Amino acid sequence: MSASLTDDRMAQATQLQLTWWRFCRHKLALISLGVIVTFYVIAIFADFLAITDPHATDARRSYMPPQAIQLFDADGFNPHVNGLKGVRDLKTFKMTFAPDQGRKLKVVMFAHGYEYNLFGLIPTDRHLFGIEGGQPVDGIFLLGTDQLGRDVYSRLIVATRISLFIGLAGVTLSLFLGVMLGGISGLYGGWVDTIIQRVIEVVRSIPTIPLWMGLAAALPNTWSVTQVYFAITIIISLVGWTELARVVRGRFLALREEDFVIAAELAGAGQTRIIVRHMLPSFLSHIIAAVSLALPAMIVSETSLSFLGLGLRPPAISWGILLQDAQNVQVLSGAPWLLVAAAPVILVILAFNFLGDGLRDAADPYG
Amino acid sequence: MLIYLARRLVLAAITCIAISILTFIIIRLPPGDFVDAYIANLASNGSVVSADQAQAMRREYGLDQPVIIQYGMWMSRVVVGDFGVSMMWRRPVTEVIGDRLWLTMAVSFSALFLTWTIALPIGIYSAVRQYSLGDYAATLLGFIGLAIPNFLLALILMYLGFRYLGLSVGGLFSPEFSQAPWSMAKAWDLAKHVPLPACVLALAGTAHQIRIMRANLLDELRRPYVVTARAKGISELHTVLKYPVRAALNPFASSIAYLFPYLVSGSIIVSLVLGLPTVGPLLLQALVAQDMFLAGTIVLLLGIMTVIGTLVSDLLLMWIEPRIRLQGRA
Numbered sequence: 001m002s003a004s005l006t007d008d009r010m011a012q013a014t015q016l017q018l019t020w021w022r023f024c025r026h027k028l029a030l031i032s033l034g035v036i037v038t039f040y041v042i043a044i045f046a047d048f049l050a051i052t053d054p055h056a057t058d059a060r061r062s063y064m065p066p067q068a069i070q071l072f073d074a075d076g077f078n079p080h081v082n083g084l085k086g087v088r089d090l091k092t093f094k095m096t097f098a099p100d101q102g103r104k105l106k107v108v109m110f111a112h113g114y115e116y117n118l119f120g121l122i123p124t125d126r127h128l129f130g131i132e133g134g135q136p137v138d139g140i141f142l143l144g145t146d147q148l149g150r151d152v153y154s155r156l157i158v159a160t161r162i163s164l165f166i167g168l169a170g171v172t173l174s175l176f177l178g179v180m181l182g183g184i185s186g187l188y189g190g191w192v193d194t195i196i197q198r199v200i201e202v203v204r205s206i207p208t209i210p211l212w213m214g215l216a217a218a219l220p221n222t223w224s225v226t227q228v229y230f231a232i233t234i235i236i237s238l239v240g241w242t243e244l245a246r247v248v249r250g251r252f253l254a255l256r257e258e259d260f261v262i263a264a265e266l267a268g269a270g271q272t273r274i275i276v277r278h279m280l281p282s283f284l285s286h287i288i289a290a291v292s293l294a295l296p297a298m299i300v301s302e303t304s305l306s307f308l309g310l311g312l313r314p315p316a317i318s319w320g321i322l323l324q325d326a327q328n329v330q331v332l333s334g335a336p337w338l339l340v341a342a343a344p345v346i347l348v349i350l351a352f353n354f355l356g357d358g359l360r361d362a363a364d365p366y367g
Numbered sequence: 368m369l370i371y372l373a374r375r376l377v378l379a380a381i382t383c384i385a386i387s388i389l390t391f392i393i394i395r396l397p398p399g400d401f402v403d404a405y406i407a408n409l410a411s412n413g414s415v416v417s418a419d420q421a422q423a424m425r426r427e428y429g430l431d432q433p434v435i436i437q438y439g440m441w442m443s444r445v446v447v448g449d450f451g452v453s454m455m456w457r458r459p460v461t462e463v464i465g466d467r468l469w470l471t472m473a474v475s476f477s478a479l480f481l482t483w484t485i486a487l488p489i490g491i492y493s494a495v496r497q498y499s500l501g502d503y504a505a506t507l508l509g510f511i512g513l514a515i516p517n518f519l520l521a522l523i524l525m526y527l528g529f530r531y532l533g534l535s536v537g538g539l540f541s542p543e544f545s546q547a548p549w550s551m552a553k554a555w556d557l558a559k560h561v562p563l564p565a566c567v568l569a570l571a572g573t574a575h576q577i578r579i580m581r582a583n584l585l586d587e588l589r590r591p592y593v594v595t596a597r598a599k600g601i602s603e604l605h606t607v608l609k610y611p612v613r614a615a616l617n618p619f620a621s622s623i624a625y626l627f628p629y630l631v632s633g634s635i636i637v638s639l640v641l642g643l644p645t646v647g648p649l650l651l652q653a654l655v656a657q658d659m660f661l662a663g664t665i666v667l668l669l670g671i672m673t674v675i676g677t678l679v680s681d682l683l684l685m686w687i688e689p690r691i692r693l694q695g696r697a
Contacts, residue, residue: 214393
């Protein structure tokens with residue numbers, strides 16, 4: 001009885017439902033989907049989640065080590081941070097920080113902080129949490145500060161936005177190129193196919209990083225942050241499209257011979273209708289899988305370029321720019337918390353890869 | 368066989384030309400030229416260059432000619448091995464690059480060799496002993512290799528080495544050898560320093576190849592012919608190595624062919640982190656200074672070396688796995 005019920009459900013389900021059911025069997029991919037959604041939510045609400053203005057510098061708190069929020073004190077539950085006082089060591093000229101016992105900074109939810117525009121539209125100064133009536137000097141530095149005394153935690157949160165969305169933008173562009181060229185290649189075959197395949201081979205046999213470095217270094221210094229952002233997106237997608245084109249072409253070639261496509265052709269359907277109505281639904285999930293495998297490569301590209309100082313330029317904040325501060329062992333030995341920007345990069349890449357794997361398995365629900 | 372070889376050679380030649388054109392375009396993209404950058408640099412030191420001098424410099428370097436003629440001039444000299452003079456160092460480009468190109472290739476080839484020798488046995492092992500401890504270990508290694516970009520791995524290793532072992536990880540030579548002429552002792556010193564960067568570079572590729580080999584071999588192991596071979600009483604080792612491994616090698620081999628450009632790319636950025644005397648740091652400097660002959664030569668030589676390296680690795684694989692030449696490339 002139950003078996004036939006499942007059969008009925010299977011028989012009536014749409015392709016999307018089948019794919020989703022199969023995807024849900026892949027636990028790691030499901031968790032990864034959660035992780036990625038969380039990251040994008042963080043990116044959207046970045047300013048709300050940040051505590052201190054990520055651009056605010058203060059020489060008095062250069063390289064301040066991470067602080068923890070103390071939940072309890074002698075009076076019971078009372079979340080607070082101990083105020084820190086910087087003292088310069090007169091021998092080494094290094095700043096050392098000691099707790100300033102008299103000062104307890106009360107941590108409250110939905111505190112007022114620096115002003116920003118939520119979703120770029122709504123001006124507000126509310127943050128998820130912060131210090132009650134805090135002085136500009138005081139703050140919670142969950143992950144310490146960098147050389148200029150900027151809050152690493154807030155910078156990390158805000159960097160999520162650029163790093164994740166540059167990946168999306170790059171993938172969109174690659175997808176456009178890949179689907180166009182791969183589709184043409186697979187659909188028409190013949191000499192068009194040969195030329196496009198050779199171009200792909202040539203592009204793939206060029207070492208990409210020197211190429212990116214050259215292109216990125218060619219961007220004029222006078223360009224604004226936004227212009228550089230778009231230019232970098234274009235640069236990283238110029239290389240990324242080949243893999244997508246290969247996937248699309250492969251699917252086109254395989255589907256062209258399928259019975260249902262031939263049937264549609266014999267029934268007199270136009271080419272556009274065949275592609276959109278008959279072929280697209282059966283390789284859409286393959287494309288989604290290829291995209292989710294291409295995204296981490298894009299994110300790494302941006303991170304690498306910014307890390308080299310050829311990608312985005314300050315005041316833009318991305319994971320690569322944060323890692324640029326951590327380039328040097330001398331700096332790292334004094335301020336190891338600067339390496340924290342490596343964590344989200346690794347986590348996102350891992351999550352996208354698992355997601356892509358799960359989607360690729362799910363893409364063929366009848367397999 | 369000969370047709371396949373000819374096809375590969377023609378393709379390699381086309382790739383080299385494409386690389387040279389791309390290189391030249393890249394180098395010409397920035398507004399202004401080297402002379403502008405040079406003048407700005409001198410001006411920041413308080414010196415002034417007159418317009419006449421600037422014009423003379425442009426003429427000397429051929430910067431006053433149309434782009435196509437500049438490209439032609441550059442290429443006609445490149446073909447006979449004259450890569451021009453580095454404008455930044457005021458020395459021939461070949462002299463500036465020196466050993467760096469060979470060191471880059473040494474590091475990349477070591478990484479390629481490592482990938483081949485590690486990925487294949489581990490891939491076979493984790494497919495044959497699926498869900499064993501070794502398989503899980505290989506999977507874990509795969510995840511790490513997949514998730515950590517190689518420059519981050521270099522950075523983390525460098526920090527850990529410094530923090531817990533007190534070592535300065537990095538470089539390709541001990542200080543006493545870095546300026547010394549080539550000798551057996553220096554070569555041995557290099558051999559001792561190469562494994563770390565090679566491992567850093569090879570990890571991601573190895574992880575990827577293990578996954579491919581494992582997945583393909585798992586597919587093959589379930590085929591009826593494997594059962595037949597077993598039923599006929601052929602030893603397990605023989606059964607696995609003789610039939611399914613050979614069948615699973617094809618996708619493995621065709622994806623390893625694209626590994627070399629990837630490794631060369633990676634070596635550039637890893638060199639910057641680990642302070643290796645390869646072309647990486649030099650390229651970055653040259654690009655920042657808009658030293659077009661130096662940067663162009665580096666990108667061009669890297670590209671050509673990569674094409675040759677890929678070709679060699681293709682031919683090797685073809686020799687190992689004859690079916691590739693019959694089926695062509697996916």
